[in-house]
Amino acid sequence: MENIETKLREEASRLLLEKKVDVIIGYEKGTLPLTATPCFITKPEDTEKLVWNNLCTQNLAKYVHDLITQHKNSQKRVKPEDKKKKIIGVVARGCTTRSLIIHLQERQYGRDEVYIIGVPCDGYIDGKGIKVAVGGADIVEGSIDGGQVKMQTSDGDKTVAFRDVLADNCRTCRFNNPIISDVMIGSPAPAMNPDAEYEDVKEFEGKSTEERWAYFTKEMDKCIRCYACRQACPSCYCPTCFVEQSQPQWVGIGEDPSDTQVFQLMRLYHMVGRCVDCGSCISVCPMGVDLRKFLKKIDKDCFEFFGNRAGSSMEDMPPLGKYDEHHDKQDFIFNP
């Protein structure tokens, strides 16, 4: 990946120098071992900080939406002739571009407001999984080299295979290369294993209603309502989330299990045709709630009923956002 990093820095530096973009959202090295963290680069000399590796976890489309919204709010009281445009550069892999497509389809901003620096992706490390892989020991230092993750831990040196600690969503990713881009860094990465995409869901579907409900309530019991999942999600961009509305108040703010379930269920339903399986919500969850099981079920239904894969192309509009009077099957309304 080092070659890609060098090219990425060069390209980012050029874009800033030529004033093609106002800011570049990318990743830099984190302060903890085996981490990378989002960063915002505005000066060409700072592009040296940029990294691109298997530790880059967050879906940066979230920040694209945030920055554009902030900018638009700041321009509200500016005279039309003085209004300034802001162009956001973003380092984007497959799932990031899917989220950008969703934003564009939902008309959150114009295509000319975002400059997409496409990067190939062969998956990222599951941050919680790797801790489990080393038996819960403290990871003091780590590096990825030749398909191996080498670590110094509080229980001595440990090595695990990269493929064993790959995040679940990356393992079965269908779109690991950018779908749209303004510039592409490096050549496309080899395909992952999309055929296994719904294996977990199929197993889950095979269970009884009681078992599925038991699994759902068990997972929801872990939730502490920190809202990290919602905050990290590029598709969760409502200016005020329904859980924060107070007139009327839709859900209680306490620890009552039903309130937590209502929050999560509502979020899940809002993800229909909008979840790109980037894994951000799962990676940020401090308690390890298995949100993916439910999101993938919705994703599978969405594909089977409407043939839609969220954000997979600019033309394929999200099922809840399109109306086709000749082909919509509406029998279910009359024959439930």
Place this chain on the structure above:
Amino acid sequence: MEKRLIKKDALAGIAKKMAEKLHVWAPVKKEDNVLFAPLKKDNEPFFAYLNSKNAPKNVFFPHTETMMKYTRTPNGMVFSSEENKADEAVLFGVRPCDAHSFVLLDKLFDQEKYKDSYYISKRQNTTVISLACVKPPYSSCFCTSVDGEPVSADGADILLTDIGSDYLVEFITSKGEKLASYFGETKADTVAETKKNEIAVKAKDAIKSKIPAHEIKPILDKNFDNPFWNTIHGKCLACGTCTYMCPTCHCFDISDEVKGSDGVRIRSWDSCMFPLFTKETSGHNPRSSQKERWRQRTMHKFKYYVDMFNAIACVGCGRCVMSCPVNIDIRKIVEDISKL
């Protein structure tokens, strides 16, 4: 006070025996997380842990707590108070940093001007048994920078230290001594004590992560408007992970949940990271963006708490450092402030 020795494998048995009579909170493994949970017949204490996922502050300051209940009747409102209902409890096996957090929380919830009866009733009825860190649990631990030590009795009623073959049991307070009968008969000799002191020194030296926490108060006094505050929050997701995991974060919200003619007034955790925090009825929010919220979090821990109680509201457990989804590192923030 008295000191005793117990065999190392006896610890879980002691906790379980206590749980027969008292309400015992202990570290329990739940899937991949270690959490403080009530010890019941169907779960086992797990003492081979580094530190619990979330801080045990919820024992005294639960996420959600009923403050009072009320009912509307034809004769007017009838109120019932819910306070002072705490059972006698034991918090078994907390790390010294977390025990230190109770001392800090006491300063706020149990002060001369204001006494929080909900917190105090639980705190007074609970015996805290600390389990010393003979080696630092995480490389991101920085307790020694914020007035803590890995082997410390601060905030504890009983301190347990692993001295090799046995645990040295030190009864720190008379509250702790009341549980002495659970810890066998073997009196500790001076050899054990010397061993413990050696271990304590070694453990302290092993904390390598250090931050200039005490140096930044005068800098914060003068730098409320410094452009530095523009540099932290950009990547912040505005989730509540850091504050919910933190042993000393204690901001709460009070709300009424009404169903028909019955109402419950609850208080629940709030977070300065949330957009709703400090939002006023008018819709105005004096902390309108994540920038102001991050300044508040930093100031509260390293300036306001020092102003009010002469103590830093951080125990160096590193939970916020490890749990932050986007790696916002309080150690780096403090470091950067010290250079302003």
